[in-house]
Amino acid sequence: MNLNQLRFIDAVARTRHFGRAAKACHVSQPTLSIGIRKLEEELGVILFERSRSEVRPTENSLEILTQARLIVESANHIKELGKSRRDPLQGPLRLGIINTIGPYLLPTLIPHCQAAAPGMTLLIEEEHTDTLIAHLKAGTLDLLLIARECAEPGLAVTPLYREPFRVTVPSNHPWANRSSIAGHELDQQPLLLLRRGHCLRDQIINLCPTYNTPDSDPNGLSSVLESSSLETIRHMVAGGAGITVLPSTVADSPFSHQDTLRHIPFAEPAPYRTVSLVWRRTFSRQPAVALLASLVKNMPLPGVHVIP
Numbered sequence: 001m002n003l004n005q006l007r008f009i010d011a012v013a014r015t016r017h018f019g020r021a022a023k024a025c026h027v028s029q030p031t032l033s034i035g036i037r038k039l040e041e042e043l044g045v046i047l048f049e050r051s052r053s054e055v056r057p058t059e060n061s062l063e064i065l066t067q068a069r070l071i072v073e074s075a076n077h078i079k080e081l082g083k084s085r086r087d088p089l090q091g092p093l094r095l096g097i098i099n100t101i102g103p104y105l106l107p108t109l110i111p112h113c114q115a116a117a118p119g120m121t122l123l124i125e126e127e128h129t130d131t132l133i134a135h136l137k138a139g140t141l142d143l144l145l146i147a148r149e150c151a152e153p154g155l156a157v158t159p160l161y162r163e164p165f166r167v168t169v170p171s172n173h174p175w176a177n178r179s180s181i182a183g184h185e186l187d188q189q190p191l192l193l194l195r196r197g198h199c200l201r202d203q204i205i206n207l208c209p210t211y212n213t214p215d216s217d218p219n220g221l222s223s224v225l226e227s228s229s230l231e232t233i234r235h236m237v238a239g240g241a242g243i244t245v246l247p248s249t250v251a252d253s254p255f256s257h258q259d260t261l262r263h264i265p266f267a268e269p270a271p272y273r274t275v276s277l278v279w280r281r282t283f284s285r286q287p288a289v290a291l292l293a294s295l296v297k298n299m300p301l302p303g304v305h306v307i308p
Contacts, residue, residue: 248303
């Protein structure tokens with residue numbers, strides 16, 4: 001038995017998926033599977049029920065998995081203590097960020113961070129929120145920048161700013177000269193959304209109640225086109241394929257097609273998303289957390305309200 005094997009079974013228990021667990025542990029899936037199989041043979045216990053659709057812990061494995069998680073967390077804490085004893089602003093800082101924030105924040109954040117802490121390199125991972133939280137809890141990330149509530153045990157959260165949404169339409173759209181749009185007006189419009197798994201998609205759907213009615217299509221939506229990229233969606237809106245809803249940092253970015261798109265505020269009370277910094281409560285490099293929070297709050301982000 002070794003620490004890597006305990007990391008493997010903890011990751012599978014968290015993600016319920018061998019592929020995602022291997023990615024979180026930065027190993028190939030065969031390496032992870034072999035390590036788990038050898039541990040099962042050593043213990044004489046089958047740890048997981050495996051099927052094509054899911055992986056779940058066996059009843060006999062629950063106490064083993066609980067102890068494995070405690071050991072992995074303790075080992076991660078020892079590593080972090082060693083780093084912090086040297087200098088909390090030295091060495092890599094592993095930052096997870098969702099892709100509806102990353103492209104619009106990182107080009108300014110990274111050089112500011114390099115200037116404030118030259119010895120601290122940001123290592124960036126872009127993923128969906130659920131995946132980032134799993135990686136943070138597994139110890140393979142140090143901090144997250146996300147735009148969704150997070151009440152996970154063992155994690156600390158500090159809200160950084162509130163960001164209003166804009167209705168984005170082509171410049172020749174009948175709404176192009178409107179001063180504001182009410183949320184219910186979106187219900188009958190061809191709406192372009194990110195695919196499932198993106199929290200921004202869920203936030204937009206909450207603005208459009210009729211898209212979730214039982215007579216919608218099998219995906220729970222009607223009159224919707226989907227993409228995995230906000231940039232693709234912006235180009236599609238500019239080309240007349242429909243309309244969308246964007247956060248203000250995206251809508252008002254320097255590359256937002258201002259000549260072909262119009263970004264219209266919502267009527268009051270205007271909807272917004274809250275961008276927060278998340279980390280493990282046991283993370284020992286608190287000066288790095290404070291520095292990153294300060295840098296983000298002091299960035300000139302369009303349209304946002306900084307939370308003191």
